[in-house]
Amino acid sequence: MEQNYLIDFDSHIPYYIQLMDMLKEQILQKKWAPGEQIPGEKELCEMYGISRTVVRQALRELELDGIITRRKGKGTFISEPKISEGLIQKLTGFYQDMVERGLNPVTRVLHQNVVCANEKVARFLNIQSDTEVIDIQRLRYINDEPIQLVTSYVPYHIYPPLATVDLTNRSLYDFLEKEGGIFLTSGRRYIEAVLANGTEAALLGIERGAPLLMLDSVSYTEDNLPVEYYHAIHRGDRTRFEVDLVRSREPIQKGISTFTSFP
Numbered sequence: 001m002e003q004n005y006l007i008d009f010d011s012h013i014p015y016y017i018q019l020m021d022m023l024k025e026q027i028l029q030k031k032w033a034p035g036e037q038i039p040g041e042k043e044l045c046e047m048y049g050i051s052r053t054v055v056r057q058a059l060r061e062l063e064l065d066g067i068i069t070r071r072k073g074k075g076t077f078i079s080e081p082k083i084s085e086g087l088i089q090k091l092t093g094f095y096q097d098m099v100e101r102g103l104n105p106v107t108r109v110l111h112q113n114v115v116c117a118n119e120k121v122a123r124f125l126n127i128q129s130d131t132e133v134i135d136i137q138r139l140r141y142i143n144d145e146p147i148q149l150v151t152s153y154v155p156y157h158i159y160p161p162l163a164t165v166d167l168t169n170r171s172l173y174d175f176l177e178k179e180g181g182i183f184l185t186s187g188r189r190y191i192e193a194v195l196a197n198g199t200e201a202a203l204l205g206i207e208r209g210a211p212l213l214m215l216d217s218v219s220y221t222e223d224n225l226p227v228e229y230y231h232a233i234h235r236g237d238r239t240r241f242e243v244d245l246v247r248s249r250e251p252i253q254k255g256i257s258t259f260t261s262f263p
Contacts, residue, residue, distance in 0.1 A: 007048050015050050019058040022048075027067065027078060034080045038068070069237065080145075080238060106141040107169050110203075114156055114163050121153045124218050124229035132156040134163045136172070139203055146204045147239060150232040158182065158227055173219075176227070184227060187219040191241065194233075204235055211236035 005022045007015055023038070032038055039047065044055045059076060062068045069079045115135045122129040133153045140148040152172060154162055159180040167175065176182040194214045201208040213234040218226050 005048075007050055015054045016057040016061070019044070019048060019050065019054065020061055023058070023062065024067065032078045034078050037075045037077050040075055066237065105169070106144075107167065108139045108141070109166070109168055110137040110139055112136045112163070112167070117153065117155075121229055124216070125153065125155060125226045127155055136162075136167065138167065145238070146235075148232055148234050149200060149203055150230055152228055152230040154228050172228070182221065182227060184219040185222045186224075187217055189215060189217040191215050193236070196233075200233055204233070206235060206237070213239055213241070 005026070007018050009015075011018065026032070041052055041055045041059070044050075045052055048055075059068065059070065063070055066079055068076050070076050113135050114132055117125065117127060117129055117131050117133045119129050121133060122131065125131075125133070127133075133155050135151065135153055137149070137151040139146055140150065154176075156163065159176060159182060161179065162175070165175060165179075173184055176184070192214045194212050196204065196206055196208055196210045196212050198208050200206075200212065201210060204212075213236055215230075215232040215234065217228075217230050217232070219228045219230075220226055
């Protein structure tokens with residue numbers, strides 16, 4: 001073991017923080033690659049001459065920071081880098097967003113049916129609850145790893161051919177624009193942290209109760225017609241959202257909150 005990676009027992013810095021810093025440095029120097037397993041608790045105790053309590057605290061903090069992933073009965077692994085997605089800079093779908101970032105998204109269509117809109121879908125699309133909508137559920141992969149589970153709803157009368165088109169590895173927005181002449185120009189998105197249920201966990205290859213990012217979105221045409229409502233679940237361990245912020249020169253009005261509650 002290199003001299004730089006020894007615990008300083010005379011330092012005022014807590015041992016677990018020292019261990020965290022040393023492990024971070026070794027990760028930065030690419031001692032372990034993403035997905036690679038690192039030494040277990042017992043081995044780390046022996047390597048650094050510290051207690052298991054110290055090791056566990058350091059690993060817990062690294063896990064909270066998203067640097068490592070701990071798997072029951074398997075060990076501790078370096079986390080894969082998160083996939084960044086644009087949240088509000090521009091209106092794009094997942095497929096187009098990933099292609100623009102140089103990634104190779106793969107889509108598996110789980111179902112594609114014409115159904116009657118339930119109250120939630122009808123509210124988002126501003127239609128009657130018995131209106132027919134095209135219900136499309138897709139599982140998205142990056143590098144053969146499931147990342148996103150998304151269900152889209154589009155009123156059937158807007159473009160009936162959508163009910164039968166094969167959207168495997170194809171952008172919904174691109175199809176609507178090129179084939180249907182329907183261009184989506186604006187949208188409103190709501191994001192929330194949730195826990196994976198049994199079905200979501202099985203499809204995304206994660207444990208039940210794992211953290212997810214839930215995204216609800218409505219997309220509109222230039223005439224403010226709601227065309228698509230989608231409900232998307234993203235793996236919290238593999239996804240992050242990017243938002244560009246612009247500061248307005250207009251004076252701030254007191255008493256007005258920028259927080260919008262979920263409808």
